[in-house]
Amino acid sequence: MIWRYLFKTKTKKEKLNDLYYKKKEQAYRLSKTNRKESDKLEKEASDILVEIDKLKE
Numbered sequence: 001m002i003w004r005y006l007f008k009t010k011t012k013k014e015k016l017n018d019l020y021y022k023k024k025e026q027a028y029r030l031s032k033t034n035r036k037e038s039d040k041l042e043k044e045a046s047d048i049l050v051e052i053d054k055l056k057e
């Protein structure tokens with residue numbers, strides 16, 4: 001019984017959420033030094049958010 005909780009695999013939505021927050025954090029850090037790269041990461045995060053919304057449907 002316990003093994004199920006220890007080795008639970010993430011759903012696609014959970015993986016996308018993790019990736020989204022990672023991109024947002026990276027974009028925030030880069031916004032202070034490299035605005036162009038930060039904007040690129042923000043765009044990628046936005047695209048991931050659209051993909052998450054498609055999964056809800």
